[in-house]
Amino acid sequence: MAIRREDTADCFVMPGKMVLPVQYFAGRVGSKFIISLRDDKKILGVKCPKCDKVYAPPREFCEKDLAKLDENWVELGNEGIITNYTIVNYNDRHLPLKAPYILALIKVDGADTPFAHIVSGIDPDQVTIGMRVKAVFAEKTTNTILDIAHFVPVID
Amino acid sequence: MAKKNRNVAIVGIGQTEYSSHKEYQNQPEMINEAVRAALNDANLTLDDIDCVVHGNMELFECVHQPDLWHVLGTGSYGKPAFRITTGGTTGATVVCAADNLVASGLYDVVMAIGFEKLQEAGSTTAGITNMADPLWYRHLQTGALTSAEANLLIDEFGGERSRRAAMKHRIMMDKNAALNPRAHRRFGLEYEQLEDLMNASPPLVGELRLIHMCSQSDGACVMIFAAEEKAREICSRPVWIRDHIAVHKEEMVANNYAWEKPETSHHRAARILFERNGITDPVEYFDVFEMYDPSSWWGLDWIREFLLLDGDEHIKMVENGDLNIDGKLPLNPSGGVTSANPIGATAMARSAEAALQIRGDAGPHQIKKEVKHGLASGFGGTMWTVLIMLEKDLDWQEVG
Numbered sequence: 001m002a003i004r005r006e007d008t009a010d011c012f013v014m015p016g017k018m019v020l021p022v023q024y025f026a027g028r029v030g031s032k033f034i035i036s037l038r039d040d041k042k043i044l045g046v047k048c049p050k051c052d053k054v055y056a057p058p059r060e061f062c063e064k065d066l067a068k069l070d071e072n073w074v075e076l077g078n079e080g081i082i083t084n085y086t087i088v089n090y091n092d093r094h095l096p097l098k099a100p101y102i103l104a105l106i107k108v109d110g111a112d113t114p115f116a117h118i119v120s121g122i123d124p125d126q127v128t129i130g131m132r133v134k135a136v137f138a139e140k141t142t143n144t145i146l147d148i149a150h151f152v153p154v155i156d
Numbered sequence: 157m158a159k160k161n162r163n164v165a166i167v168g169i170g171q172t173e174y175s176s177h178k179e180y181q182n183q184p185e186m187i188n189e190a191v192r193a194a195l196n197d198a199n200l201t202l203d204d205i206d207c208v209v210h211g212n213m214e215l216f217e218c219v220h221q222p223d224l225w226h227v228l229g230t231g232s233y234g235k236p237a238f239r240i241t242t243g244g245t246t247g248a249t250v251v252c253a254a255d256n257l258v259a260s261g262l263y264d265v266v267m268a269i270g271f272e273k274l275q276e277a278g279s280t281t282a283g284i285t286n287m288a289d290p291l292w293y294r295h296l297q298t299g300a301l302t303s304a305e306a307n308l309l310i311d312e313f314g315g316e317r318s319r320r321a322a323m324k325h326r327i328m329m330d331k332n333a334a335l336n337p338r339a340h341r342r343f344g345l346e347y348e349q350l351e352d353l354m355n356a357s358p359p360l361v362g363e364l365r366l367i368h369m370c371s372q373s374d375g376a377c378v379m380i381f382a383a384e385e386k387a388r389e390i391c392s393r394p395v396w397i398r399d400h401i402a403v404h405k406e407e408m409v410a411n412n413y414a415w416e417k418p419e420t421s422h423h424r425a426a427r428i429l430f431e432r433n434g435i436t437d438p439v440e441y442f443d444v445f446e447m448y449d450p451s452s453w454w455g456l457d458w459i460r461e462f463l464l465l466d467g468d469e470h471i472k473m474v475e476n477g478d479l480n481i482d483g484k485l486p487l488n489p490s491g492g493v494t495s496a497n498p499i500g501a502t503a504m505a506r507s508a509e510a511a512l513q514i515r516g517d518a519g520p521h522q523i524k525k526e527v528k529h530g531l532a533s534g535f536g537g538t539m540w541t542v543l544i545m546l547e548k549d550l551d552w553q554e555v556g
Contacts, residue, residue: 022218027182060185117438
């Protein structure tokens with residue numbers, strides 16, 4: 001069957017570009033987490049006095065019981081375990097590394113919640129759930145979560 | 157009136173202060189401040205909330221699906237939740253949705269959230285202009301900055317009288333804002349400055365000057381709605397939602413005025429709402445009107461639209477001080493939108509402030525005489541009107 005093709009001669013296309021500059025106020029709680037990474041190379045969390053959950057990254061209030069958490073800081077380990085992972089296999093301008101690389105959920109020692117980060121120093125085929133990893137801090141600060149450059153496997 | 161399965165009351169209200177900067181809080185933290193204030197006000201805990209409705213301007217903070225991220229502050233973890241985004245009208249639409257969700261019988265207690273953190277938004281006007289058709293109008297769009305109503309007023313009533321009335325409206329709003337500790341902008345303007353401001357304030361578009369225009373504000377507003385039975389059990393001073401209406405139309409593509417000036421969405425909303433509720437004289441009936449007035453020119457023009465006035469009655473009301481906080485029908489005792497505009501919260505704050513007036517809890521900007529009947533409007537581009545009637549007593553007569 002022949003595919004019908006529309007005649008698109010004289011159909012005008014408007015080129016456009018949306019310029020959306022934006023800024024984000026991290027707040028006191030988020031800022032403290034980043035400052036600790038930057039200045040002390042330490043990962044901080046907050047512990048809920050009601051449900052005992054330790055959140056990392058931290059938050060001002062427990063989402064489950066609204067208990068105030070920001071006076072309950074705890075220092076967490078710079079090591080932890082991979083609770084899940086995926087392999088990024090495509091390249092795009094917004095991505096931090098060239099593919100392929102490992103993007104993992106890492107629960108650092110002392111925390112109840114994992115957060116996402118990059119795992120390097122290992123072939124993507126070799127990564128496993130439960131693998132122990134440790135933070136490698138960035139040499140130059142960006143005042144973001146990328147003040148941890150990436151995690152690498154802990155070699156026993 | 158619109159058919160309801162059961163009556164719905166406002167049982168809790170929480171607002172942050174509205175301001176230009178909130179570096180100390182991220183978005184969920186700011187929302188959480190208002191959530192806790194509303195729960196405290198209602199003497200409820202999160203366990204009492206059956207459903208959460210969340211709203212703000214689409215993409216103004218460049219966050220996709222902010223309602224999901226904001227679970228950290230909204231308390232909607234594990235609860236049914238909705239996101240509503242109807243432009244500037246959002247806060248009022250969230251109120252309508254919460255009212256409908258309770259009135260329908262689906263939920264007994266619904267928490268409604270409106271917020272905006274405009275200081276994080278880089279270029280809101282650039283975003284707004286994308287509402288216009290790219291081929292015909294986008295390149296010509298000035299966003300919310302418009303002189304159209306000013307020009308129409310000047311055509312009808314002359315430049316001098318119109319300009320004076322618009323500036324008097326602005327000073328009246330600033331005088332009210334001076335009493336409201338949550339208002340963003342409190343300049344301390346005096347009526348003696350009227351002529352100076354008419355000449356000295358920087359011009360923006362046509363007759364619209366900087367002083368006429370609303371601010372860009374940060375803040376959150378939260379309201380809790382409950383079914384009648386529950387409201388009577390938990391709340392000593394419930395404020396009842398009598399009725400609400402939404403009317404909207406596109407004004408960018410159709411060059412309406414070229415053939416005939418159509419009825420405005422505000423006028424249509426007011427006409428139908430008052431008719432079905434048996435309100436024949438809104439100026440006489442209502443004790444407070446919290447209007448979404450993005451600029452003083454719009455505010456001035458829309459008094460006539462919403463209150464179904466004829467000729468120059470609206471201008472006379474401004475000239476005579478009938479809309480002052482101690483006047484016949486106080487307009488925006490909160491200071492209105494020219495004094496604070498955290499957009500996703502703005503239209504909700506109109507209902508919240510009208511309800512606080514009815515409860516007698518507004519604080520320093522409380523109207524002195526008793527407030528029994530409140531009117532609150534929402535507005536968004538291009539012309540999206542929501543009009544809400546609030547009552548102190550559940551004693552109105554059904555009409556039709």
